[in-house]
Amino acid sequence: MLLAATSLSKRFGGVAAVRRLDFHLDxxxxxxxxxxxxxxxxxxxxxxxxxxxxxxxxxxxxxVDITHLPAEDRCHxxxxxxxxxxxxxxxxxxxxxxxxxxxxxxxxRSLAEARARTEEVLALTGLADRAAMPARDLTLAWEKRVEMxxxxxxxxxxxxxxxxxAGLLPQEADEMLAVVRSVRETGVAVLFIEHxxxxxxxxxxxxxxxxxxxxxxEGSYADVTGxxxxxxxxxxxxxxxxx
Amino acid sequence: MRWVGPAALCVALLVxxxxxxxxxxxxxxVATFVLINAAVALAWxxxxxxxxxxxxxxxxxxxxxYAYTMAALRGVPLAVxxxxxxxxxxxxxxxxxxxxxxxQGLYFAIATLAFAEVVKVIFKELPLDLTGGAVGLTAPPLLxxxxxxxxxxxxxxxxxxxxxxxxxxxxxxxxxxxxxxQGELTARVLGVRVVRTKLLAFVLSAALIGMVGAYATSRLFxxxxxxxxxxxxxxxxxxxxxxxxxxxxAGPVLGAVILRSLEEVLRLVLREGYLAVYGVILMLxxxxxxxxxxxxxxxxxxxxxxxx
Amino acid sequence: xxxLFLQTLANALIQSGTYALASSGLALAVGVLHIVNFAHGxxxxxxxxxxxxxxxxxxxxxxxxxxxxxxxxxxxxGVIYQASIRRVLLAPELNALLLTFGIGITLQNxxxxxxxxxxxxxxxxxxxxxxxxxxxxxxVAPLITLVVSVTLLAGMYAVLYRTGVGKSIRxxxxxxxxxxxxxLDVDRIYLLTFGIxxxxxxxxxxxxxxxxxxxxxxGFGFVLKAFAIIVMAGLGNLTGVLWASLVLATAEAFVRTxxxxxxxxxxxxxxxxxxxxxxxxxWRTA
Numbered sequence: 148m149l150l151a152a153t154s155l156s157k158r159f160g161g162v163a164a165v166r167r168l169d170f171h172l173d174x175x176x177x178x179x180x181x182x183x184x185x186x187x188x189x190x191x192x193x194x195x196x197x198x199x200x201x202x203x204x205x206x207x208x209x210x211v212d213i214t215h216l217p218a219e220d221r222c223h224x225x226x227x228x229x230x231x232x233x234x235x236x237x238x239x240x241x242x243x244x245x246x247x248x249x250x251x252x253x254x255x256r257s258l259a260e261a262r263a264r265t266e267e268v269l270a271l272t273g274l275a276d277r278a279a280m281p282a283r284d285l286t287l288a289w290e291k292r293v294e295m296x297x298x299x300x301x302x303x304x305x306x307x308x309x310x311x312x313a314g315l316l317p318q319e320a321d322e323m324l325a326v327v328r329s330v331r332e333t334g335v336a337v338l339f340i341e342h343x344x345x346x347x348x349x350x351x352x353x354x355x356x357x358x359x360x361x362x363x364x365e366g367s368y369a370d371v372t373g374x375x376x377x378x379x380x381x382x383x384x385x386x387x388x389x390x
Numbered sequence: 391m392r393w394v395g396p397a398a399l400c401v402a403l404l405v406x407x408x409x410x411x412x413x414x415x416x417x418x419x420v421a422t423f424v425l426i427n428a429a430v431a432l433a434w435x436x437x438x439x440x441x442x443x444x445x446x447x448x449x450x451x452x453x454x455x456y457a458y459t460m461a462a463l464r465g466v467p468l469a470v471x472x473x474x475x476x477x478x479x480x481x482x483x484x485x486x487x488x489x490x491x492x493x494q495g496l497y498f499a500i501a502t503l504a505f506a507e508v509v510k511v512i513f514k515e516l517p518l519d520l521t522g523g524a525v526g527l528t529a530p531p532l533l534x535x536x537x538x539x540x541x542x543x544x545x546x547x548x549x550x551x552x553x554x555x556x557x558x559x560x561x562x563x564x565x566x567x568x569x570x571x572q573g574e575l576t577a578r579v580l581g582v583r584v585v586r587t588k589l590l591a592f593v594l595s596a597a598l599i600g601m602v603g604a605y606a607t608s609r610l611f612x613x614x615x616x617x618x619x620x621x622x623x624x625x626x627x628x629x630x631x632x633x634x635x636x637x638x639x640a641g642p643v644l645g646a647v648i649l650r651s652l653e654e655v656l657r658l659v660l661r662e663g664y665l666a667v668y669g670v671i672l673m674l675x676x677x678x679x680x681x682x683x684x685x686x687x688x689x690x691x692x693x694x695x696x697x698x
Numbered sequence: 699x700x701x702l703f704l705q706t707l708a709n710a711l712i713q714s715g716t717y718a719l720a721s722s723g724l725a726l727a728v729g730v731l732h733i734v735n736f737a738h739g740x741x742x743x744x745x746x747x748x749x750x751x752x753x754x755x756x757x758x759x760x761x762x763x764x765x766x767x768x769x770x771x772x773x774x775x776g777v778i779y780q781a782s783i784r785r786v787l788l789a790p791e792l793n794a795l796l797l798t799f800g801i802g803i804t805l806q807n808x809x810x811x812x813x814x815x816x817x818x819x820x821x822x823x824x825x826x827x828x829x830x831x832x833x834x835x836x837x838v839a840p841l842i843t844l845v846v847s848v849t850l851l852a853g854m855y856a857v858l859y860r861t862g863v864g865k866s867i868r869x870x871x872x873x874x875x876x877x878x879x880x881x882l883d884v885d886r887i888y889l890l891t892f893g894i895x896x897x898x899x900x901x902x903x904x905x906x907x908x909x910x911x912x913x914x915x916x917g918f919g920f921v922l923k924a925f926a927i928i929v930m931a932g933l934g935n936l937t938g939v940l941w942a943s944l945v946l947a948t949a950e951a952f953v954r955t956x957x958x959x960x961x962x963x964x965x966x967x968x969x970x971x972x973x974x975x976x977x978x979x980x981w982r983t984a
Binding site: 441443445489490492493495496497499500501503504505507508511512514515621625628629632660662663664665666668669670671672673676677680 | 734782785786789791792793795796797799800801802803804805806807808810811814815918922925926929933959962963965966968969972973976977979980
C-alpha cells in the first residue's frame with residue numbers, strides 16, 4: 148500500500164465536503180474518482196496535496212503520516228499534483244514551468260540534473276516543440292498538458308490528476324492517456340478525477356464513486372457502473388455508462 | 391549584449407582618472423552617489439523578485455548606517471564596524487520577516503512601511519548619548535576620508551551587490567523566486583519552500599542594503615534620523631529599480647545612472663522637492679512601461695523565466 | 699488622578715473623530731475598488747492647503763472651507779481616476795500600490811515646491827476658547843471638528859444604507875461581475891466612490907488645519923495611522939473603522955499622558971497595533 152487515507156473529513160461552513168472517506172492506492176495502480184459535480188472529488192485532492200488541512204482522518208504515504216505536513220513537504224515525499232483549473236506560471240516558458248517541478252520536486256536535483264529531467268518530460272509529454280513559448284500564450288488544451296507535465300517533472304510516486312482530459316479533443320485525450328500509462332509503467336501510482344467516462348473505462352484499474360462527500364461504490368469500472376446507488380446518483384444526468 | 395557589463399565596469403574603474411579639471415571632485419562624488427543608489431535599488435530588487443513588495447529599504451539602510459557609526463564612535467575598529475552594518479540589518483530583517491512574510495502582499499507592504507517609520511521614531515527618541523537623537527551623529531570616515539579611495543570602496547560595495555544578484559540569477563533560487571512571484575500556491579505544491587525562500591530573499595536584500603548604508607555613512611560623514619531613515623531613500627530605490635526594469639541586474643543599475651544624474655541637475659535648480667520627479671517616473675512607468683527600460687530591448691528574448 | 703484620566707479620554711475622543719474621517723475614505727476605496735490608496739494622506743494634505751489658502755486669501759473660515767476643499771479633491775480625484783487608477787484595476791494589486799505611492803510622493807513634493815516645507819497655521823477666534831465641563835477642558839476648535847466628523851460619518855452611512863446610490867455602491871463592492879450583470883455601470887460607481895473617498899480625506903485635511911496646521915508632509919503620518927485603523931478593522935470594513943479609530947486614538951492619548959517622554963512613543967503606537975493585528979491574524983490562519 149503506497150497511499151492510504153482513513154476517515155478523511157472536511158467541512159466548509161456547515162457543509163460536509165468530504166465525509167469519513169477511506170481508500171488506498173497500490174504502487175503502479177491507476178485509481179479513478181468519479182461522481183456528480185459537488186461530490187467532493189477536488190476537495191479530496193486538495194486534502195491529499197495539502198492545499199488545506201483535513202478536519203479529521205489520517206493520510207499515510209508509504210508509511211509516513213503526512214496528515215499535518217505542508218504542501219511542499221508532501222511534494223518532496225512524492226505527491227505530484229495537477230490542478231483542474233490550470234495554474235501555469237504565466238510569464239515563464241513551458242520549459243521553465245517544468246523546471247520548477249524538476250528542481251524542487253521529490254528529488255533534490257542540481258540545475259543540470261533538473262534540466263535533463265525537464266527535457267525528458269518535455270519529450271514524454273509531446274511539449275518539446277512548444278518548450279520556448281511563454282505559458283500564457285498556450286491554448287487551454289496545451290496548458291492542461293503543461294499542468295500535467297509539471298507534476299510529472301517532480302518525479303512523484305503518486306500522481307494526482309484533476310480532470311486533465313476535460314475539454315480535450317478525442318485525439319488529444321488519447322495522447323494524454325498514453326502519457327499517463329507510460330508514467331505508470333515506471334511504477335508511479337495515479338489517482339485521477341475524470342468526467343469523461345471513456346477515459347475512466349480505458350485507464351482506471353479501480354474506480355471509486357463519490358456523492359455528497361461520501362464513497363458510495365468502489366470496484367472495477369464494470370462493477371461500479373452497474374451499482375444501483377451509482378445509477379441513482381447519476382440519474383437525471385448523462386447515463387452512467389455513457390460514451 | 392555580453393560586452394555591456396565589462397565595458398561599464400571599465401568606465402567605472404576609470405572615472406577618478408577622467409581629466410575634468412576643476413570638476414574632478416564633483417564627477418567622482420556624483421559617480422559615488424550613482425553607485426550607492428544603484429546598489430540599494432539592486433539589493434531591493436533581489437527581494438522584489440519573490441513578489442513581496444518591501445517599502446522598508448530605508449530602514450535597513452539606516453540600521454546599517456547607525457550600526458557602523460555607533461560602533462565606530464565607541465572605538466570598534468572601522469573594518470569591524472563596517473561589517474556590523476549588514477549584520478545588524480540582516481538580523482533585524484530576519485525578525486521582521488519571520489512575522490510578516492506569511493502575510494498577503496498588501497499587508498506585507500503596509501507592515502514594512504510602518505516598520506520603516508517606527509524605526510526612525512525610535513532612533514529619534516533614544517537617549518542623546520546613544521543615537522544623538524534628532525540631530526544624529528558624526529560618522530568617522532573609512533580610509534581616512536580619501537575621496538578616490540572611498541570611490542573604489544564604493545565600487546567594491548556595488549560589485550558585491552551585483553555579484554549577489556547574478557549569483558541568485560544563475561542558481562535554483564532564481565527559479566524559486568520567480569515561481570513564488572507568479573503563483574505562490576502552485577509553487578508550494580511543486581515543492582518550493584515558499585516562506586523560507588521569501589525569508590532568505592528578504593534577509594539577503596536587507597543585509598546588502600545595510601552594507602550600503604554603512605558604506606554611504608562613511609562617505610557622508612553623518613547620520614540623521616530624518617535623512618538616514620527617510621522615506622526619500624525608499625522612494626528612490628523603488629523608482630530606480632522600476633524605471634530601469636525590475637527582476638533584472640542591469641535594470642536598477644541603468645536606472646540609477648540615469649535618475650541620479652538627473653537628480654544632480656535638478657538639485658542645482660531645486661533645493662527640495664526634487665523627489666517629485668521620482669514620483670512622476672514611478673507613475674509613468676507603472677502605467678506605460680511596467681517592464682522598465684530594459685524591457686525595451688529584451689522584448690524578443692524571453693526564454694528565461696521572466697526576462698533578464 | 700481621575701481628572702487627568704478624563705481629560706486624556708476627551709482628547710482621545712476628539713482625535714478619533716479625525717482619524718475616523720481620514721480612514722473612512724481609505725476603507726471605502728479598499729472595500730469598493732479593492733485599491734489601497736497610498737496617496738490618501740496627500741489628498742488630506744491637499745484639502746488642508748485649499749482651506750489654508752481660502753482662509754488667507756479670501757478670509758473664509760476653515761470650517762466653512764471643508765466644502766470647497768472636499769469639492770476640489772472630488773474633482774481632482776476624478777481626473778486622477780480617469781487618467782491612472784482605472785488602468786491598473788485589473789493589473790496585479792502591487793501595481794496599484796506602486797501607482798498610488800507614486801501619486802502621493804508627487805503631490806507631496808509638488809507641495810514642497812509650491813509652498814515650502816514649513817508648516818502653516820490659520821488663526822481663528824474660536825481656536826483660543828475652550829469649553830469646560832467639570833474637570834475636562836476641550837478647545838472649541840477640536841470640538842467643532844469632532845461634531846463635523848460625526849455628522850459627515852453619519853451622513854456617509856445614511857447615503858450608503860438609505861439611498862439608491864449607496865445600494866449600488868454596496869452591490870459593486872460585494873460582487874463586481876454580478877453588479878455589472880444587473881446593469882450597474884461599475885466604472886461610474888468606481889469613479890464616484892473614489893471621488894467620495896478622496897473628498898472625505900480633503901475634509902479631514904481642513905479639520906486638521908484648524909487644530910494643528912498644514913504642511914506638505916502632514917499626509918504621510920495620517921495615511922500610516924489610517925492603515926493601522928483599516929488593518930485593525932479588516933480591509934474594507936467600514937463600521938470597524940469607527941472602533942479601530944477609537945482604539946488607536948485612545949492608545950496614543952494614554953501613552954502620551956502616562957508614559958514618561960511619551961510624546962515620541964505615541965508615534966510608534968500605530969505600528970504596534972498594525973504589527974500585533976497582523977501577527978495575530980497570520981497565526982490564527984496558519
